[in-house]
Amino acid sequence: SRFARLSLIDLAGSERAANTGNSGLRLREGAMINRSLLALANCITALTRKGAYVNYRDSKLTRLLKDSLSGNCNTVMIAHVSPSISSFEETLNTLKYAHRACEIRGMNGGVRENVCVAAAQYAERLRRTCIDATRGIGRTIAQLALP
Known part of the structure:
Protein backbone atom coordinates (compact mmCIF):
# COMPACT_ATOMS: atom_id res chain seq x y z
CA SER A 1 0.00 0.00 0.00
CA GLY A 71 14.34 6.36 1.09
CA ASN A 72 11.92 7.51 -1.57
CA CYS A 73 10.99 10.94 -0.29
CA ASN A 74 11.07 14.63 -1.04
CA THR A 75 12.51 16.75 1.73
CA VAL A 76 12.68 20.52 1.93
CA MET A 77 14.89 22.30 4.43
CA ILE A 78 14.35 26.01 4.96
CA ALA A 79 17.29 27.75 6.58
CA HIS A 80 16.34 30.97 8.35
CA VAL A 81 19.30 33.34 8.42
CA SER A 82 19.90 36.89 9.52
CA PRO A 83 21.64 39.58 7.46
CA SER A 84 22.91 41.24 10.65
CA ILE A 85 26.67 41.40 11.15
CA SER A 86 26.16 40.39 14.78
CA SER A 87 24.68 37.06 13.59
CA PHE A 88 27.38 36.35 11.02
CA GLU A 89 28.77 33.22 12.67
CA GLU A 90 25.34 31.68 13.30
CA THR A 91 24.22 32.50 9.75
CA LEU A 92 27.34 30.97 8.24
CA ASN A 93 26.94 27.80 10.33
CA THR A 94 23.27 27.53 9.33
CA LEU A 95 24.17 27.85 5.66
CA LYS A 96 26.91 25.21 6.00
CA TYR A 97 24.39 22.90 7.71
CA ALA A 98 21.85 23.44 4.91
CA HIS A 99 24.51 22.93 2.24
CA ARG A 100 25.45 19.58 3.79
CA ALA A 101 21.78 18.57 3.75
CA CYS A 102 21.67 19.38 0.02
CA GLU A 103 24.29 16.70 -0.57
CA ILE A 104 21.94 13.89 0.52
CA ARG A 105 21.02 11.64 -2.40
CA GLY A 106 17.86 9.61 -1.84
CA MET A 107 16.39 6.82 -3.92
CA ASN A 108 14.38 9.32 -5.97
CA GLY A 109 17.41 11.22 -7.22
CA GLY A 110 17.48 13.56 -4.34
CA VAL A 111 18.49 17.17 -4.34
CA ARG A 112 17.18 20.37 -5.76
CA GLU A 113 20.37 21.91 -7.12
CA ASN A 114 18.97 25.42 -7.31
CA VAL A 115 18.40 25.48 -3.53
CA CYS A 116 21.99 24.43 -2.83
CA VAL A 117 23.37 26.95 -5.29
CA ALA A 118 21.24 29.71 -3.78
CA ALA A 119 22.52 28.88 -0.27
CA ALA A 120 26.12 28.90 -1.47
CA GLN A 121 25.62 32.20 -3.32
CA TYR A 122 24.00 33.79 -0.27
CA ALA A 123 26.88 32.63 1.94
CA GLU A 124 29.38 34.16 -0.48
CA ARG A 125 27.45 37.47 -0.63
CA LEU A 126 27.29 37.55 3.17
CA ARG A 127 31.03 36.91 3.41
CA ARG A 128 31.79 39.72 0.94
CA THR A 129 29.44 42.11 2.76
CA CYS A 130 31.20 41.42 6.06
CA ILE A 131 34.61 41.98 4.48
CA ASP A 132 33.42 45.26 2.94
CA ALA A 133 31.91 46.36 6.26
CA THR A 134 35.16 45.58 8.08
CA ARG A 135 37.16 47.60 5.54
CA GLY A 136 34.69 50.48 5.86
CA ILE A 137 35.05 50.50 9.65
CA GLY A 138 38.84 50.57 9.26
CA ARG A 139 38.63 53.56 6.89
CA THR A 140 36.26 55.41 9.22
CA ILE A 141 38.57 54.89 12.19
CA ALA A 142 41.54 56.10 10.11
CA GLN A 143 39.60 59.21 9.09
CA LEU A 144 38.67 59.95 12.70
CA ALA A 145 42.31 59.65 13.74
CA LEU A 146 43.42 62.39 11.34
CA PRO A 147 43.74 65.87 12.91
Whole structure:
Protein backbone atom coordinates (compact mmCIF):
# COMPACT_ATOMS: atom_id res chain seq x y z
CA SER A 1 0.00 0.00 0.00
CA ARG A 2 1.01 3.61 -0.44
CA PHE A 3 1.06 6.31 2.15
CA ALA A 4 2.15 9.90 2.43
CA ARG A 5 3.57 11.75 5.36
CA LEU A 6 4.01 15.45 5.91
CA SER A 7 6.39 16.42 8.69
CA LEU A 8 6.92 20.03 9.70
CA ILE A 9 9.76 20.38 12.16
CA ASP A 10 11.22 23.57 13.57
CA LEU A 11 14.86 22.79 14.29
CA ALA A 12 15.15 25.75 16.65
CA GLY A 13 18.41 27.60 16.97
CA SER A 14 21.72 26.12 17.90
CA GLU A 15 22.58 28.59 20.60
CA ARG A 16 25.77 29.05 22.50
CA ALA A 17 25.04 28.64 26.19
CA ALA A 18 27.27 31.57 27.13
CA ASN A 19 25.33 33.94 24.85
CA THR A 20 21.85 33.03 26.11
CA GLY A 21 22.32 33.78 29.80
CA ASN A 22 20.09 30.79 30.61
CA SER A 23 20.53 28.67 33.69
CA GLY A 24 18.94 25.63 35.24
CA LEU A 25 16.18 23.94 33.23
CA ARG A 26 16.46 26.29 30.23
CA LEU A 27 20.19 25.62 30.01
CA ARG A 28 19.58 21.85 30.01
CA GLU A 29 16.86 22.23 27.36
CA GLY A 30 19.29 24.17 25.16
CA ALA A 31 21.90 21.46 25.62
CA MET A 32 19.36 18.80 24.59
CA ILE A 33 18.40 20.79 21.48
CA ASN A 34 22.05 21.17 20.52
CA ARG A 35 22.64 17.45 21.11
CA SER A 36 19.72 16.59 18.80
CA LEU A 37 21.01 18.99 16.13
CA LEU A 38 24.44 17.37 16.36
CA ALA A 39 22.88 13.90 15.96
CA LEU A 40 20.99 15.18 12.90
CA ALA A 41 24.20 16.65 11.47
CA ASN A 42 25.92 13.28 11.98
CA CYS A 43 23.07 11.53 10.12
CA ILE A 44 23.26 14.06 7.29
CA THR A 45 27.03 13.55 7.02
CA ALA A 46 26.62 9.76 6.96
CA LEU A 47 23.90 10.00 4.30
CA THR A 48 26.19 12.01 2.03
CA ARG A 49 28.75 9.19 2.13
CA LYS A 50 27.78 6.17 0.07
CA GLY A 51 27.69 2.96 2.08
CA ALA A 52 28.21 4.66 5.45
CA TYR A 53 26.19 3.44 8.42
CA VAL A 54 23.57 5.99 9.47
CA ASN A 55 22.83 6.00 13.19
CA TYR A 56 19.28 7.27 13.57
CA ARG A 57 19.12 6.07 17.18
CA ASP A 58 21.14 8.91 18.72
CA SER A 59 18.13 11.15 19.30
CA LYS A 60 14.35 11.27 19.09
CA LEU A 61 14.67 13.88 16.35
CA THR A 62 16.67 11.61 14.04
CA ARG A 63 14.31 8.69 14.69
CA LEU A 64 11.37 10.91 13.72
CA LEU A 65 13.12 12.17 10.59
CA LYS A 66 14.43 8.79 9.41
CA ASP A 67 11.80 8.39 6.68
CA SER A 68 12.21 12.00 5.59
CA LEU A 69 15.98 11.76 5.27
CA SER A 70 16.35 8.45 3.46
CA GLY A 71 14.34 6.36 1.09
CA ASN A 72 11.92 7.51 -1.57
CA CYS A 73 10.99 10.94 -0.29
CA ASN A 74 11.07 14.63 -1.04
CA THR A 75 12.51 16.75 1.73
CA VAL A 76 12.68 20.52 1.93
CA MET A 77 14.89 22.30 4.43
CA ILE A 78 14.35 26.01 4.96
CA ALA A 79 17.29 27.75 6.58
CA HIS A 80 16.34 30.97 8.35
CA VAL A 81 19.30 33.34 8.42
CA SER A 82 19.90 36.89 9.52
CA PRO A 83 21.64 39.58 7.46
CA SER A 84 22.91 41.24 10.65
CA ILE A 85 26.67 41.40 11.15
CA SER A 86 26.16 40.39 14.78
CA SER A 87 24.68 37.06 13.59
CA PHE A 88 27.38 36.35 11.02
CA GLU A 89 28.77 33.22 12.67
CA GLU A 90 25.34 31.68 13.30
CA THR A 91 24.22 32.50 9.75
CA LEU A 92 27.34 30.97 8.24
CA ASN A 93 26.94 27.80 10.33
CA THR A 94 23.27 27.53 9.33
CA LEU A 95 24.17 27.85 5.66
CA LYS A 96 26.91 25.21 6.00
CA TYR A 97 24.39 22.90 7.71
CA ALA A 98 21.85 23.44 4.91
CA HIS A 99 24.51 22.93 2.24
CA ARG A 100 25.45 19.58 3.79
CA ALA A 101 21.78 18.57 3.75
CA CYS A 102 21.67 19.38 0.02
CA GLU A 103 24.29 16.70 -0.57
CA ILE A 104 21.94 13.89 0.52
CA ARG A 105 21.02 11.64 -2.40
CA GLY A 106 17.86 9.61 -1.84
CA MET A 107 16.39 6.82 -3.92
CA ASN A 108 14.38 9.32 -5.97
CA GLY A 109 17.41 11.22 -7.22
CA GLY A 110 17.48 13.56 -4.34
CA VAL A 111 18.49 17.17 -4.34
CA ARG A 112 17.18 20.37 -5.76
CA GLU A 113 20.37 21.91 -7.12
CA ASN A 114 18.97 25.42 -7.31
CA VAL A 115 18.40 25.48 -3.53
CA CYS A 116 21.99 24.43 -2.83
CA VAL A 117 23.37 26.95 -5.29
CA ALA A 118 21.24 29.71 -3.78
CA ALA A 119 22.52 28.88 -0.27
CA ALA A 120 26.12 28.90 -1.47
CA GLN A 121 25.62 32.20 -3.32
CA TYR A 122 24.00 33.79 -0.27
CA ALA A 123 26.88 32.63 1.94
CA GLU A 124 29.38 34.16 -0.48
CA ARG A 125 27.45 37.47 -0.63
CA LEU A 126 27.29 37.55 3.17
CA ARG A 127 31.03 36.91 3.41
CA ARG A 128 31.79 39.72 0.94
CA THR A 129 29.44 42.11 2.76
CA CYS A 130 31.20 41.42 6.06
CA ILE A 131 34.61 41.98 4.48
CA ASP A 132 33.42 45.26 2.94
CA ALA A 133 31.91 46.36 6.26
CA THR A 134 35.16 45.58 8.08
CA ARG A 135 37.16 47.60 5.54
CA GLY A 136 34.69 50.48 5.86
CA ILE A 137 35.05 50.50 9.65
CA GLY A 138 38.84 50.57 9.26
CA ARG A 139 38.63 53.56 6.89
CA THR A 140 36.26 55.41 9.22
CA ILE A 141 38.57 54.89 12.19
CA ALA A 142 41.54 56.10 10.11
CA GLN A 143 39.60 59.21 9.09
CA LEU A 144 38.67 59.95 12.70
CA ALA A 145 42.31 59.65 13.74
CA LEU A 146 43.42 62.39 11.34
CA PRO A 147 43.74 65.87 12.91
